[in-house]
Amino acid sequence: MNNSSSALADSSLGAMDGAGAGSAAPAFSPLYQQIKGLILQSLQSGDWKPGESIPSEMDLAARYRVSQGTVRKAIDELAAQHLLVRRQGKGTFVATHAEQHVQYRFLRLMPDLGNLQQEGPAERDIVDCKRLRAPAEIARALALRSGDSVLQVRRILSFAGRPTILEDLWLPGTPFKGLTAERLSGYHGPMYALFETEFGVRMVRAEEKIRAVLPDATQASLLKVGRGTPLLSVERVAFTYNDLPMELRRGLYLTDTHHYRNVLS
Amino acid sequence: MNNSSSALADSSLGAMDGAGAGSAAPAFSPLYQQIKGLILQSLQSGDWKPGESIPSEMDLAARYRVSQGTVRKAIDELAAQHLLVRRQGKGTFVATHAEQHVQYRFLRLMPDLGNLQQEGPAERDIVDCKRLRAPAEIARALALRSGDSVLQVRRILSFAGRPTILEDLWLPGTPFKGLTAERLSGYHGPMYALFETEFGVRMVRAEEKIRAVLPDATQASLLKVGRGTPLLSVERVAFTYNDLPMELRRGLYLTDTHHYRNVLS
DNA sequence: CAGTGGTCTAGACCACTGG
DNA sequence: CAGTGGTCTAGACCACTGC
Numbered sequence: 001m002n003n004s005s006s007a008l009a010d011s012s013l014g015a016m017d018g019a020g021a022g023s024a025a026p027a028f029s030p031l032y033q034q035i036k037g038l039i040l041q042s043l044q045s046g047d048w049k050p051g052e053s054i055p056s057e058m059d060l061a062a063r064y065r066v067s068q069g070t071v072r073k074a075i076d077e078l079a080a081q082h083l084l085v086r087r088q089g090k091g092t093f094v095a096t097h098a099e100q101h102v103q104y105r106f107l108r109l110m111p112d113l114g115n116l117q118q119e120g121p122a123e124r125d126i127v128d129c130k131r132l133r134a135p136a137e138i139a140r141a142l143a144l145r146s147g148d149s150v151l152q153v154r155r156i157l158s159f160a161g162r163p164t165i166l167e168d169l170w171l172p173g174t175p176f177k178g179l180t181a182e183r184l185s186g187y188h189g190p191m192y193a194l195f196e197t198e199f200g201v202r203m204v205r206a207e208e209k210i211r212a213v214l215p216d217a218t219q220a221s222l223l224k225v226g227r228g229t230p231l232l233s234v235e236r237v238a239f240t241y242n243d244l245p246m247e248l249r250r251g252l253y254l255t256d257t258h259h260y261r262n263v264l265s
Numbered sequence: 266m267n268n269s270s271s272a273l274a275d276s277s278l279g280a281m282d283g284a285g286a287g288s289a290a291p292a293f294s295p296l297y298q299q300i301k302g303l304i305l306q307s308l309q310s311g312d313w314k315p316g317e318s319i320p321s322e323m324d325l326a327a328r329y330r331v332s333q334g335t336v337r338k339a340i341d342e343l344a345a346q347h348l349l350v351r352r353q354g355k356g357t358f359v360a361t362h363a364e365q366h367v368q369y370r371f372l373r374l375m376p377d378l379g380n381l382q383q384e385g386p387a388e389r390d391i392v393d394c395k396r397l398r399a400p401a402e403i404a405r406a407l408a409l410r411s412g413d414s415v416l417q418v419r420r421i422l423s424f425a426g427r428p429t430i431l432e433d434l435w436l437p438g439t440p441f442k443g444l445t446a447e448r449l450s451g452y453h454g455p456m457y458a459l460f461e462t463e464f465g466v467r468m469v470r471a472e473e474k475i476r477a478v479l480p481d482a483t484q485a486s487l488l489k490v491g492r493g494t495p496l497l498s499v500e501r502v503a504f505t506y507n508d509l510p511m512e513l514r515r516g517l518y519l520t521d522t523h524h525y526r527n528v529l530s
Numbered sequence: 531c532a533g534t535g536g537t538c539t540a541g542a543c544c545a546c547t548g549g
Numbered sequence: 550c551a552g553t554g555g556t557c558t559a560g561a562c563c564a565c566t567g568c
Binding site: 030031032066067068069070073087088089090169 | 537538539545547548
Binding site: 028056086089090091092 | 552553555
C-alpha cells in the first residue's frame, strides 16, 4: 500500500508535451491528462484490482511529483467514467461489477411496475456453451481473425418464473480460456463480476444497437411466446480498458411487462 | 453585460448551510452548489437565453463574492449536464437545440450504414395538430390535471423518402399557446429549437421507455408497413429546468434499416 | 493585444470514516 | 484521533479567440 518509489523516471512530465520527433500537431496535453494515463496503465496492468483501493491523492501526488489538485482532476475524470469510485473518508477504489447496488450496470430492462430491478434476482439458465471457430461477422465485432477460437453461450433469464431474456454471447477464446458451462452455472452474481475475478477482464463501456424483431422458431419456443410476438433485439459490444472489444451479446427482450429504460441528457 | 451589483444580499453565502429552522438533516451544501443554484435561476428566469453567452468566470466570481475556482466548479457541473457550453477563448454559452452539430440531440435512431445522421435532413409531415382536454394518462405524465388543455401533434419523419418514424406528442396548452400546425410546418429545424425561440421552453433532459410492438391499422398504413411488422415503441417524457415535464412523445420507429443507438458507461 | 476559459500550484480548512 | 476525500482561496501562467 505504501510503495514510495514511482514507476516514472525522474521528472519526465514537463508541463509541455515532450514529443521528441516533431510532427504535424504538437497536441498540447495537460499534466492531469498524462496522470490520467498513468493511472489507467496501473488499472490495465492489474496493479490495482477491482474492488481494491488505490493510493491516496497525496500519495499519488508525491509519486508523480505533481500537486494534489492535479491528480485530483485526473481521478475526477476517471470517476466520471466509472473506472474509479470515490468514497469520502475511506479512499478511492477501482470500480467493479461485483457490488450489490451497481449490479446489472449494463442491463436497462426494468419492470413496468415496481421501480427496482429487485423483483428478486433473475433465474439464469445456461442453454448452451461451446467453443467454435469465429464466423466472419463475430470475428469482426471482437476484432479477431475469422476462424479464431471463440466461446459461445446461450442463456435465458427469467423474472418471477417467466422467461424474459434470451441471450447469445460470444467471448474471445484466449482471454476466457477455462470458462465452461459448469463454471457459469455455478456462479451466482453478475456475469461481468465473474469475468473480473476469474479472468481479469473488466468491462468498462458498451455500445448497444436496438431493434424490434420477430423471433425465429427456436427463439420463440425458448421464450415460450408465439412467433408473432414482437421482441426487442439488443446487440451489445462491451469493451475493456483500451477500447478493446471483449464481448458480443445479442439479447431478445420480452417487453410486455418490462421496458428498456434510457435517460437522455 | 456588466451589471455589478449582485442579486444576493451581502454575504449570505456562509460556508455552512444557513438553515434557520433546525430540522432532521443539516445537509451541508458546498458553496459551489449554491452558486450552481444561482446560475440555474438565471437560466430559468431567462436572464441568459439559449445561444447567448453568460458573464465571464471572473465577472461571476466578483458578483457572487467567491473565487474563480468556485464558480468554475459550478459551471463545470452545469456544462457536464449540457446546460452550458464552454468555448475556450470565447466564453461560456447557454446550450441550445438550435445548433448544426448538436441537432437531434434526443434522437437516437441511426442508419445502419453511414455513421452520420446526415442522410439528408429528415422530411417532416404534420399529419394532425389539435387542442383537446387531457385524458388522465396524458395529464399524469405532464403533471397536469386531467381535462386541462393540451396540444396533440401527430407527424411522420421520412428518411430518403421512406416513412420511418411516426410520432404522437402532447404539450401542455398554456406554455405553448399559439402553436399551430402551420407554425410547425413552416419551421425548418429541430422542434426543440422552435420551443426555445418561440415559447421560451428549453428541454434539458428526457427519459425514454422502449418496447417492441405491432402497429394498429392506422399506424401501419401511415408508415406503409404490414400489421405484422415489429416496431420500436419509444415513449419519451422531456423535462425543462426544474424537472418539470413539458412534453410527452410516443414514437414508432421502423428498424429494418435503422437502429436505436445507446452507449452504456 | 486584451479577454476568455484552462491548467497548475501551495496551503488552509472542512466533512467523513474507522479504529 | 489520524487519514482520506472535498472545498475554497489567491495567484501565476498558458492556450485560444478575435480585433
